[in-house]
Structures are given as C-alpha cells and as structure tokens.
Amino acid sequence: MAKIGNIELGDFPLLLAPMEDVSDPPFRALCKEEGADLMYTEFISSEGLIRDAVKSVQKLDIFEYERPIGIQIFGNDIESMKQATEVTAAANPDIIDINYGCPVKKVACKGAGAGILQDIPKMVRMTAEIVKSTNLPVTVKTRLGWDDNTKYIVEVAERLQDVGIQGISIHGRTRKQMYKGEADWSLIAEVKNNPRMHIPVFGNGDIDSPEKAKLYKERFGVDGVMIGRASIGYPWIFREIKHFLATAEHLAAPTFNERLEAARRHLEMSIKWKGERNGIMEMRRHYTNYFKGIAHFKEFRMQLVTLDEQKELFEVFEAIKAHYAAEGMLSN
Structure with missing residues (x-):
C-alpha cells in the first residue's frame, strides 16, 4: 500500500503528471473519472503567487471530487518558495509538490525546475524550508540529474527524504535530454531499492501502454507510475492500465x-x-x-x-x- 503522509493511494497508484497547459481542472476531471489515483496541478510560479498574478492564482482552483490532489509550485528563491507554500496551503490541497524537474529554458535557466539540479545543496535547503513551513505532506518531482555527468539522484532522493519529503516522482531523463531518447528507469529502481529509503518512489517517463506499465512495475519495483504525455487527449490510459494489471487482459478501447x-x-x-x-x-x-x-x-x-x-x-x-x-x- 503506497502512502503519502496519511493518504492511502492503493497498491500500485497511477499518478497524473503535472503538465503546463494540460493538467488543468477540465482535463483532471476526465482523468479522475477514468481512474487516476493521485493528480497534480499544472506547475505554479512562486513569484506569481506572491504577486497575486491572475493566471497563477487561478491554477490553485481545486475541487472536492479531485481528491487526493497535489498543487505543484516552482521557483528559484527560497524565501519566495516559503511564502508561496503558505499561499498554496490556504487553497487546501492534500499535498504540496515541488517542481525540480521542468526542463524548459525559461524555467531551468533561471535556476528553477530542473535548473536546481546544478545546485544540490540549495535544492536540499529549499526543500527543508518548504517542509518546515507547512503541515501538509510535501512531495518532489525531479529528474536523474542535469546531464549524464551529474546523475546523483540516488543520493539526492535520500537527502530530500532526510529533510522531510513524503514521496518522490522521478522522470528517467536528465535535463539535457529534455524528452528525447529513452527514459532510464534503472536509476529510479536504485532509488527504490536503497535500503535507507522508506517513502514511496514513483517512476515517470515513457509509460504509454498497459503492457509497459506492467513490465516496469515488475522490472523496477516502483511504488506506482506517473503518466504524462500518454494521457493527453487519452484519459482512458488510466482505466486500461488498471484493468491490465488486474486481469492481464486488454480492456476494449473507447468507442x-x-x-x-x-x-x-x-x-x-x-x-x-x-x-x-x-x-x-x-x-x-x-x-x-x-x-x-x-x-x-x-x-x-x-x-x-x-x-x-x-x-x-x-x-x-x-x-x-x-x-x-x-x-x-x-x-x-
């Protein structure tokens, strides 16, 4: 049974990834109907929340039927992230998630999202401060590292756990890879198999079919999978994976x-x-x-x-x- 704080997510939860301009309330409503166990909002700028920017504040909209729901924030300034955490907590989500994975230039090159993978000590300090500033469970979404020479995810995950996060989702690519090439799940498995880890570890990257979800579950032993691009315009991926995991049979495609x-x-x-x-x-x-x-x-x-x-x-x-x-x- 995967648990984040006191939130029970079932034996092998399927998570909807936070995707900019995709994981909004209309799309989340459809994914929830089709079996998503935990969903995250689009990422929200900490600076936007502090300034009360309309677009950022609108992204805090969550609804009872979506629960459990996590709100994801990003930024590169520790003080701003602490303030944004307080604003976010007031919207009453179940979880606050920190985006340490977004690879796009306008985010990563300002030291936010995956950009913070170039400064692990700051990443750990920021996480510790966010955990201290809320009673809600805090989770992290990140990548293997900045590039092939900095894949420190096994150590990073342990350090983030030590400062209080209660779940981690790992995309099996570096920032440099963006979304190219194949996701490397072997390091995600290393994080999961680290005897010091006791929080749930969710794998992300390339899960686009029921067969792949089952294969990766068995091969890499993760606590659940996070699905992003394969759900765009196809919320049925959640029910199809669940059915296949339970029966080893394919559900009929949507009519x-x-x-x-x-x-x-x-x-x-x-x-x-x-x-x-x-x-x-x-x-x-x-x-x-x-x-x-x-x-x-x-x-x-x-x-x-x-x-x-x-x-x-x-x-x-x-x-x-x-x-x-x-x-x-x-x-x-």
Missing part, C-alpha cells in the same frame, strides 16, 4: 462515441474555466489523440485546430457526429 463525447465535454469545460480564447487554444493539443486512428478525420481535425469561435467548433462536433453516424460508427 468512437466515447471519444467524441469526451472531447466535446473537455472543450466545454475548458471554455467555461479559461474563457473562450484560452479554452479553445489549449484544447488543440488534445484533438490528435482523441481522434487518433479514425479514418478520414483529417479535414475535421484541421477545423478543430484552426477555428477560434466556440459556436463554430460545436457545429463541427455536430458535423462529425452526423458524418460518422451515417458511416455506422456511433453505435460501436
């Missing part, structure tokens, strides 16, 4: 009707939560996966990713429904 309805609901919630412009723009990355493998869909996809008024978009959904109903695809 065309399920895909269509999920995408339409997702768009509706996205507009309601972010407003028409942002809601429409940020949905675009999901459509490819929602309708992957559907024959003759290219023209509809082009409309979904180029139209920018909700009335037109919902008309496209009606047109898709009519077209594929005529093809006999809505009943299967």
Whole structure:
C-alpha cells in the first residue's frame, strides 16, 4: 500500500503528471473519472503567487471530487518558495509538490525546475524550508540529474527524504535530454531499492501502454507510475492500465462515441474555466489523440485546430457526429 503522509493511494497508484497547459481542472476531471489515483496541478510560479498574478492564482482552483490532489509550485528563491507554500496551503490541497524537474529554458535557466539540479545543496535547503513551513505532506518531482555527468539522484532522493519529503516522482531523463531518447528507469529502481529509503518512489517517463506499465512495475519495483504525455487527449490510459494489471487482459478501447463525447465535454469545460480564447487554444493539443486512428478525420481535425469561435467548433462536433453516424460508427 503506497502512502503519502496519511493518504492511502492503493497498491500500485497511477499518478497524473503535472503538465503546463494540460493538467488543468477540465482535463483532471476526465482523468479522475477514468481512474487516476493521485493528480497534480499544472506547475505554479512562486513569484506569481506572491504577486497575486491572475493566471497563477487561478491554477490553485481545486475541487472536492479531485481528491487526493497535489498543487505543484516552482521557483528559484527560497524565501519566495516559503511564502508561496503558505499561499498554496490556504487553497487546501492534500499535498504540496515541488517542481525540480521542468526542463524548459525559461524555467531551468533561471535556476528553477530542473535548473536546481546544478545546485544540490540549495535544492536540499529549499526543500527543508518548504517542509518546515507547512503541515501538509510535501512531495518532489525531479529528474536523474542535469546531464549524464551529474546523475546523483540516488543520493539526492535520500537527502530530500532526510529533510522531510513524503514521496518522490522521478522522470528517467536528465535535463539535457529534455524528452528525447529513452527514459532510464534503472536509476529510479536504485532509488527504490536503497535500503535507507522508506517513502514511496514513483517512476515517470515513457509509460504509454498497459503492457509497459506492467513490465516496469515488475522490472523496477516502483511504488506506482506517473503518466504524462500518454494521457493527453487519452484519459482512458488510466482505466486500461488498471484493468491490465488486474486481469492481464486488454480492456476494449473507447468507442468512437466515447471519444467524441469526451472531447466535446473537455472543450466545454475548458471554455467555461479559461474563457473562450484560452479554452479553445489549449484544447488543440488534445484533438490528435482523441481522434487518433479514425479514418478520414483529417479535414475535421484541421477545423478543430484552426477555428477560434466556440459556436463554430460545436457545429463541427455536430458535423462529425452526423458524418460518422451515417458511416455506422456511433453505435460501436
């Protein structure tokens, strides 16, 4: 049984990764319905929270049905991160997560996210201060190291545990790799197998099928897996993995009707939560996966990713429904 603080997550929990402009409340609602055991928000800038920036504060929105839910913060200044922790705790999440893994230039090159992997002593000091400034369980999301020469994750995980974190998720790549190449889970397994570690260790990177989740569970012995890119436009990945782990059989793929309805609901919630412009723009990355493998869909996809008024978009959904109903695809 994996536990973070007093939060029981089951035998092999599936976590939704914190992804910028993806892991928002509309998408989290769909992932929760499909079996995600623990979800994290998009990462939130500590400086933005302190300044009361609208976009940062909006990301603190969490809902009862999402629990357990973690809010993830990032920054490079220890004092700002402590203040942001207090602001975050007031939003009443179950967990506060620290982002030490984001590889993008505008974050990492300012010493935040994965950038702090170049200064491990500061990483440990910052973590200790955050743990001290809240009664909530604190977890960390990080990478193996900054580059191939600095893969210190086994020692780093132990030091972070020693200053009080209660769970760690490790992406099996360095910052330098970004998202390229194959994730190396052998070092994640080393962290898990370190006899001094007693907090849950979650693996992240390349889990894109039920078979891979089962293989990595057995091969690397982690306490659970965190799923990121494979869930974009495909929240069913959670239920498919759970079913496969329990039965060693594949669950039937979502029907065309399920895909269509999920995408339409997702768009509706996205507009309601972010407003028409942002809601429409940020949905675009999901459509490819929602309708992957559907024959003759290219023209509809082009409309979904180029139209920018909700009335037109919902008309496209009606047109898709009519077209594929005529093809006999809505009943299967």
